[in-house]
Structures are given as structure tokens and as C-alpha cells.
Amino acid sequence: MKPAALFITALVLASLLGSPGTARADAAFGYLHNRSGNGNYDYLETIFPNSFASSISSLHDIVVLKPGIVDERLKKRGLALKKSYTPRELPKIADGAGADFFISGDFLPLPGNRIEIRLHICERKTREVFSFVNTGKMETEIFRLVERISAVVATYLRQDGLYKTRAIPAGTRVALISNLSGKELNRLYLPFLEKGFPVLCAQNNDIGEIDDGSRFSNLRYISTRTGSFAAPDDAPEAHFFHGPWNNAGFNRQVDETGRFFRLYDSGYVETKDKTLERFSKGFRDSVDVLLIVGFSEDRRTSWLRAIDMKDRNLMWMRSNIAPDSRFDDPVAAIGQKIADSMGTDTGPAPVR
Template sequence: MAPIAHARPTMAFGYLANNSNDDNFDYLETIFPNSFANSLKNIFDINAIKPHSLNEELKKYKQELKKYYQAYELPELVEKIDSDLFIYGNFTPLPNNQIKIVLHLYAEDSKRIFTFTNVGKMETEIFRLVDRITMILLNFMDKDNLFITKIIAPSARLAFFTNLEGDELNQFYFPFMQTGYGVSYFQGNELYNKLTVDDMQAFSNVATRENSYDIITDMRKVRFLYGTWSGNYHDERTRELRESFTANDLNYLKSKEAILETINKTYNGSIDYLIIAGFDTSRSRAWVRCIDLKEKDLVWMQTDIKGGSIKEIGENMIKRMNTKIEDPFKEQIEKNK
């Protein structure tokens, strides 16, 4: 997803649908998106379209703003409202006065949707929750598309999957081992790695239980043709394609969780985090996806990590893994005290 880099980008906010059966929470369906829009405008020069205004805009096309959207509907919607980014989601009240918020972000022409989940307290901490989620939005909209949910401290046991080979992999492993991380033998060090830069891009799409960064598929365009003209070979091939499509697209999350569970069992629970790192051909840039193998959840994602060498990229990754994200609202809160 490209950063929102040009002057005064437009961000459209849809509803946060009430996923409970309690209508008393319906007022939050617009309170939350309006609050996110206001928080972003306080620290970021944006043109914010709130749900009411967005609904009025859609009436020009004889449509109304919906509470729920299929992912494949988003490109057409964003084009109609002439927005750089569309944000919508849902919330679920939880026991002990807590609330779970799920947000979906779609950037124009990205063909990907970013989903993340956050849980916080109602009432006393509602504004802190809004600020925390706004901070996640700000970091993700930056050029690095940063998303990180926790510190991954030394002593954590890591498994890497990369397109590095031979001595490159040794250079990459070294700073992690030197810092105190455990490095698994998950990826064997071979002289040649057949994974290309383009091959690795397929692994940049991640779907996990709470947080995802996944490609948008339009199910309406999928066709498996057959008829009296098709023979046994064609029918068998069609069946294989249908099964592959079902497992790797329609049921991608379920298939991914099964694979992660297999990895966890194969290595007897000795791996804490699986880090997928794709390097460019010059080995001066890399992107990262990090999955908590115990929780089976995406906990760190970053698009552009730079370095003068593979070792330096590894060192920069370690810095990011151990750096708490700065709170852009801290200065504002101090002034209001």
C-alpha cells in the first residue's frame, strides 16, 4: 500500500458497525469514525469525509453508505467518492466494560486491504482508545507502512524465511544472534536460493486471526467452465483448480493457521516468531512480516527497511523490534494538563 504522500489527502470514514445485539450501542457507529477523523485532522493535514457527508455524496449515485462491505466492493466505492483512503469497520462490546474495535483500510488502487484489531476500556478510556487507534493509522499511512503491536525483545526465539542465500544469510543472522535472539534452523543455508524478489512478494500477503494485510479478490470474476465438450482430463484439472482456489483464497485464513500450527508442532514449540523478510535485488532494502507463532497473529509489518548492507538491515530491524512507538498525542495531552 503506497503512502499517502501528496498534499492534503482525502480520507473517507464509513460506519463502525455495532456487532452486538444491543441497540443501545448504535450511537457509537458514527461517534467512533467521527472521533478518528477529528484526531487525525488535529495532527495531520487531511480532508476528512465523515459518515454523514459520505452518505450524502453516495446519494448522487443513488446509493447509501453501508455498514458492511465485501472487499471487492471497495475499489469501485473509493473511485466514486474520489478518496485516497477509505476506513470502516465494526465494534463488539465485551465483558468487564471492554470493547473490541476492528478497522479495515483500503487505499486507492492498492488492491490490498489492511485490517487490525484493538481492545480497550469503555467510558473512562474511550478517548485513549481512539488516540491509540489513530496512532496506528498514522504509522501505517507513513512511507514505511509500519504496523507493530509489541516489543520483540532479545531472548525471543526467531525463525526466518527470506530470499537470501549462502553468506548473505550468515550476515543477516549475525546481528540477531549477537543481540541475544535465538535463531532457528527453519531456513537452511544453501549456496543458492531459488526464491526471486517477485516470488517473495506472494508472501507479503498475510491473513491472521486479528490483523491482516491481504490482497482483494473479486469472487464474481472466477469461472470454472465445463460442458459436454469437456473430457475427463479437463474435468480433473478443473476440480484441482477449484480445490486450490478454495484452500488458498476462500479459506486462506484457515489454511494459513493450519500451516502455522504444523510449523509450531514440527519444531516442538521452540519458535516464538516467524519473520518473513523479502530483500530487493541490491540487498539494500527489505520488507518484513512477523507472525507470533503461538498466537498465530501478525504483530509486525513494515514495507521499507533500508541499510548499506544486509547486516545493517538486520541491525535496523532489531532497533525497530525494540523501540516503542512514540505517541503523537503526548505533547497535546501535556499541554492540556
């Protein structure tokens, strides 16, 4: 009884004083599909994933499974490793591969001896997919490109979904949207103002809160041309019969429904780009970075997404930001962590 009682007390104190830790992740690689249709580049479909896997394993100390092993594992489950997958198929393949993350993608050779590589990283536990695009030179600089992309992948895997394309120096004009309001919002703004970031009046002219229940967390999912983070939906693809037998009223309804889904689903990136362009004009082109920060209900964890308003691309993404101490005001501590890491290339230090 005596050790048990002491153990329980120690456990409670440790959980109060400590912070949540992160486990080491492992990653399985699929192929990279050749989007060009030119068979001369097909050999890269296997070379790229093997190179990424080797680089990530040796330079970043992450356990990796190369496509050959993944294919064997999938075959044991009655599946086969395909060259490309739709986002919806990725969680199932990640389950079959049995690693924490499943990574696949595609590439497209571009004029001027350049190549565009797009990777999709699917986390098995959350079934969420992070995709990003990186472009570099072929041949002599291909190893540099492999190392650069490997570093992006390793950072994402090891540091709670961290992705950052560049540092954000003091003086950058930031429009901040969050699910905080009133005095809490002031506590979030303070570290940014003190660090010399002009904070623009997106949201901060609200008396009431922007939070609409749990809906704000939808902003965790983001789609831009060079980076996106999404949860593939399970909705089946619907095929509608449509032709001369339909009357005009029905055709009109189908057209309107189709337009809705083009705007807000299949063509969402274009729609959002136009909206952000109007957003930028609304602020008379004074916004450099749109920073979206979402807090959990108890304010103890947070996530952030940053969009570069010059090209409307995802420039910074991070999940699970938490204060180092449970005695701190979580909003102020998280705001301080984010403001401190604005100017670095890698973002806030991971929670340990």
C-alpha cells in the first residue's frame, strides 16, 4: 500500500509538471508515379523512393520500409503496391503497410532540366494526408533535391507535423485569425507585438468570439498549390444519369449542384485563391502572412497554419503546440512559442 500510494502521488505530480512526449515514427515508401507519360523516366519511379528512404534512414535516424518490402507486406494482405493512389485510397494502404506513415507521390520533368516532385504523407493513426511540392534541378543537383525533400519529410515525421518553407522575420505584417476573443486574444497578440510583428486588424475588431463550436478546427485542413493537409473523405463517387431524357428543370438543378461542388470541393483551391486575393485587396495589400492559430477547448494545445499572401501558398504548418509548463497561462505561453519561432527556419521546438 505504501509504495502504491506514493506511486499514485508521484504519477499525479509528474503528469501535472511534465509535458506530453512524442514517440519515434517509422515510414513506409510506395512508388513515385511518372506523370509525364515519357517512359524514359520510368526508372525514377523506384529510384526516387529508395533514395528518399536511404537518405531519411541514414541522415535522420528514422526507421524506413522501402517499396520492395512494402509490396511484400501488402501481398500478404491480398493487396499490391500500385504506382499511384487517390488520396482516398491512402489510409487503407497505410494500414496494410503497417508503418506509422505511408509516403507516395509523383514527379513531372519540367523544361529547363528541372523536375517537380510531389509527395503525399499519410499518417496511419489519424488517416490525415499532408502533401507538398518541391521543384529542383535534375542530373548534377538531383542528390541535393533528394536531400532537401528528405529533410522536409524527416522534419514533418519527427516534429509533430512541422512544415516550414522559410523564416518569417520581424517586421512582417501578420493578419492573425484564431478562435480566441477578448482578453485571451490580447494575451495571444502580446508576444507578436513585442517581437516587432505588426498585427493587422483581421479578427481583432471582434467583440464576440469567432469560434463556432468545433467548426473552427476545419481550418486545420488547408489546401494550397504547393502544400495541403487534408483528411480524405469516405464519400463514394456518385455517378448520375444525365442526358436528353432529363427535363430542363432537373438539368438546371444538376448544373447548380455541379457548380456548388466545383466551387467548394473539386475546385476549392482556385475558389480560395480568389477569396484570398479579395482578402488581400480588402486590407489594401498590407498583409504579408495570414496566420491561423486554433486552440483546443481547454487552451492547452494549439495548431497553426500560415499562408504566404504573396503567392497564397502554405508556408508554415505545425500541430500539437503546448506550453512547457502546466503552471503557465497556456495562451500566453503558446503565443510566445509561436512568436519566438517565427524567425527560425524550423518552427517551435517539439514537445518532449
